[in-house]
Amino acid sequence: MDHFQIIQALTRSALPTGGAAVRNQVERLKQALADAGETRQAQSLAKLLANSAKAAEMAPSKLTQSRHTLFSGEELSKNTPLPVDRETASPLADVLFPEQIKGDMPLLDSRVAVAAKALLSEWSKVEDLLKLGVEPARSCLIYGAPGTGKTSLAIWLAKQLNLPIVLARLDGLISSFLGTTARNVGALFAFANRYKCVLVLDEFDAVAKVRDDPNEVGEIKRVVNALLQNIDSRRETGITIAITNHEQLLDPAIWRRFELQLKIPKPSFEGRVGIIEKYLSPISLDDRVKKLVAWITKGFSGAEIEVFVNGYKKYLALSGDTPDNIIPALQYLLTVSGEKVSRETHDLLMLEPPHIAAALASIPDLALSRADIAQLLNKDKTTIGRWLKTA
Numbered sequence: 048m049d050h051f052q053i054i055q056a057l058t059r060s061a062l063p064t065g066g067a068a069v070r071n072q073v074e075r076l077k078q079a080l081a082d083a084g085e086t087r088q089a090q091s092l093a094k095l096l097a098n099s100a101k102a103a104e105m106a107p108s109k110l111t112q113s114r115h116t117l118f119s120g121e122e123l124s125k126n127t128p129l130p131v132d133r134e135t136a137s138p139l140a141d142v143l144f145p146e147q148i149k150g151d152m153p154l155l156d157s158r159v160a161v162a163a164k165a166l167l168s169e170w171s172k173v174e175d176l177l178k179l180g181v182e183p184a185r186s187c188l189i190y191g192a193p194g195t196g197k198t199s200l201a202i203w204l205a206k207q208l209n210l211p212i213v214l215a216r217l218d219g220l221i222s223s224f225l226g227t228t229a230r231n232v233g234a235l236f237a238f239a240n241r242y243k244c245v246l247v248l249d250e251f252d253a254v255a256k257v258r259d260d261p262n263e264v265g266e267i268k269r270v271v272n273a274l275l276q277n278i279d280s281r282r283e284t285g286i287t288i289a290i291t292n293h294e295q296l297l298d299p300a301i302w303r304r305f306e307l308q309l310k311i312p313k314p315s316f317e318g319r320v321g322i323i324e325k326y327l328s329p330i331s332l333d334d335r336v337k338k339l340v341a342w343i344t345k346g347f348s349g350a351e352i353e354v355f356v357n358g359y360k361k362y363l364a365l366s367g368d369t370p371d372n373i374i375p376a377l378q379y380l381l382t383v384s385g386e387k388v389s390r391e392t393h394d395l396l397m398l399e400p401p402h403i404a405a406a407l408a409s410i411p412d413l414a415l416s417r418a419d420i421a422q423l424l425n426k427d428k429t430t431i432g433r434w435l436k437t438a
Contacts, residue, residue: 051088058092062099070096071136117173117183118285123211123242130238132231134222139235140215142244148206153196154321154349156312163200166307167207170286184306186278186287188251190294191311194350198249200311201288205245208286213244218253228254229273236277240284251289252296271298278304313348316341316412322349326356330363335419336373342413343377343392351387355380372425374403400424401434408435 054076061069073092081089129138152160169176169183176183187204189197205212213235220231232254239246254270281287289305291297302308314322319341327337340359344352362368362376374396381393395406404420407413415423421431 051091055091055095058095062095070099071131071133074133117170117185118208118210118243120241120243120284123213123244127242130231130234132220132222132227134227137219139220139231140213140238143202143212143214145206145209145211148202148212150199150203152203153199154314154318154325155196155200156315156318159200159309159311162309163204167204170208185282185285186289186305187307187309188289188291188294188302188305189309189311190291192313192348193292194348195311195313196349197290197292197311198247201247201249201290204288205247205286208245211242211244212247213239213242214247214249216249216253217255218250221253226269228270232270232273232277236281239287240281244285246281246285246287248287248289251291252293255289255291255297255301271301275300275304313346314352316345318349319344319347319352322352323356326353327360330360330370332370332373333422335415335422338413339373339407339423340377342410343381343388343396345389345392347387355384358383371422373423374400374425400426401437404431404434 058073062073073096077089077092077096080086080092123142125142125144127142129140129142131138152163155163166184166187173183187201189201191197202212202214215235220228220235222228222231236246254274256267256271278287320337323337323340323344340355344355347355358380359376362379363370366376368376377396381388381396396403398406404424404426407415407420407423408417413419417428417431417435420426421428424431
């Protein structure tokens with residue numbers, strides 16, 4: 048290529064400050080030269096790219112200690128360039144700042160809530176722990192069924208530290224190019240380790256799979272090894288929270304890297320009542336109705352309960368019915384809920400009113416009186432009494 052020395056000088060000057068856009072164009076030029084048989088010139092650009100990447104990771108940073116000794120690094124701002132996939136230029140993570148995150152602690156099982164608050168206590172009382180010769184946990188694996196609030200909990204925990212959150216969906220780090228996935232993992236951790244932040248790894252199982260899985264190629268072994276090394280190295284710089292719906296897919300060595308392993312179960316009966324109350328607003332329903340809906344949604348995740356309650360609100364808006372006429376609304380919702388609701392519950396609520404009354408009276412979890420059943424069915428107690436006698 049003519050005038051390559053000028054291009055080489057321009058590249059050397061632009062790479063340190065040009066960010067991902069300049070780097071991607073240099074990568075394209077390097078590939079074009081290689082394809083054209085200009086091997087020496089392509090190798091020269093490859094060396095400049097490698098030196099630039101190393102310099103970016105090793106550059107002196109304005110290291111400052113946060114109010115927690117758990118974190119060190121530069122301040123992360125909204126103008127900080129994000130790490131990208133070299134092949135596609137897609138960001139490897141998003142950054143959430145505390146002021147962007149709204150909401151209270153997710154509604155969780157009481158034992159999980161206690162464990163989450165205990166973890167926050169560890170992070171806020173670092174000095175007290177160190178005096179006793181122990182250190183706070185720096186890594187936490189959150190797992191459980193989809194829709195149970197795992198990601199919301201991880202983000203809420205991170206927000207309590209009043210630090211930026213580097214949120215990465217690990218399925219987005221996977222590349223079809225050999226070696227690129229491991230390189231993306233390294234770039235993500237290098238970025239998180241450089242800045243004062245909480246690293247949250249969503250869809251963790253996408254990369255942390257069992258290394259002897261016969262359905263995976265040898266590349267996954269290299270990726271998992273890279274992930275293990277990076278988790279170990281991050282222990283000295285900050286907190287890592289990983290999230291997965293498929294804990295059975297994780298490599299055994301991954302589990303050992305996480306000091307805390309928090310399972311998020313599907314909500315209990317009381318938990319379902321709380322979730323129903325949260326999403327019903329601005330509608331107000333009798334406690335008996337909320338308990339009935341909680342009984343119907345047994346086995347639902349929090350996200351599924353939200354969909355169910357929103358369906359009820361849509362039904363009211365479109366039908367013009369009143370909130371106290373609950374059975375027709377529930378029958379409609381059961382019809383459009385597929386197989387989420389158990390067949391027994393579905394069939395019970397599709398019966399004629401006298402049979403529904405008898406069935407509701409026989410459910411121990413609800414402990415409904417005749418007055419309660421009369422309220423639910425919009426009938427008087429005398430009618431309910433008559434139906435129950437003849438049932």
